[in-house]
Amino acid sequence: MATEQGDVDLVDGDVVHAFARAALLATLLGAVAPIAIPIPFSPAPITLQVLFVFLAGLLLGPLWGTVSILLYLAAGAIGLPVFAGMAGGLGVLVGDSAGYLWSYPLAAGLIGLLVHRGTDLRDPAEVSTPLVVVALVTATVLIYGMGVGYMAWLLELELWEAITVGALPFIPGEVLKIAAAVAIVESGRIDTI
């Protein structure tokens, strides 16, 4: 094993702080995976994971929010039981729900960009509620667009068939998660990085 012999290149304090939060939010995203309620005639069970994807964008911003979700995907890829139903493995990232999973980092980044308008974060509690809701709805559309599109291609389904299986059953759950995310952010009890 080659020992590193150069000068120690310390990581900046700000980066350590943001990175630790991103890594632990990714952990939380994985930890809520078992809290999954399978529903009949539908592939992905209802989970709270999308709620934490929203919160990653809202509280960590476009850069670290995206990093957080990418860490989550990497952890799942090497086999940690962080995906829905405590599954893991590279296969899940190309499997039937892969479109949803790959949309998460983009959705978190999109929410961050819309709400914070750049990488300098502002307090999301002070951002107008309609803007937050618009950002979350846009992200939800992105998540389902990619999820359903990929599923239709992979399983050779008609688009409406994929929508029936992969989107329609979840709409009530998504409205609930958007409401919860807005309530959490507006409570002002959690500060951004």
Next chain:
Amino acid sequence: MLTYEPGETVVHDLDPRSKLAVQIGFAATALAHTAPRALLGFSVFTVAVLALARVPLLRTLYAYRFALVILAVGPLVAAATLGPPWIDLEAGLATALASYRVLLILLVSAAYVRTTPVRESRAAIQRTVPGKPGQLLGIGVALIFRFLPVVQSDLRTIRDAMAARLGTERSARERATTIGLLGLSRTFDRADRLSLALRARCFSWNPTLPALAFSQRDLPALGVAVALLLTAFL
């Protein structure tokens, strides 16, 4: 649940990077083909991999049960048509074949999960992804592994406390908000203590990496990976 288990199989001895390459090659070619003959070949390959890695089939299928539901429902939805003749067998069969290859991809990746400890995967990430992103990715994955049980136990505490306070009587939105808010504030408290601890231990961009080396055993595996990748273009 599907996790790493120590063992003496050939697959355990391989470098994690060769195993990742095989998985990527297999996924690429499986996504490119759905012809029955190709699927037969994929099945033989999958069975060989599972046997070499001694993966218990039933337990693995159970671990992927959520994916299996959609893979089973997909062909039914594809076959159902509005109006006569009500059932379109051809469309159902096409989706069934497409679903089957996804199952094979999941099983092949299960062999990796079962034979590769997290520290080796982490070393593979840090050696493959260059520079600072690779460092953050590797350390981040290690942190997730370390903190997963801790955060899970935090969530259990929160849910127990909610149940004790008649949380089940409350609306779904209120319950989601409570879990989100409490889960997040506990997790961020942990993160802030972690970042202090990391700085106190001189968290740097250039630590000494965990040991990892290709050996002669990896040559056949890498050859298989390249061959699989090439068949994707057939």
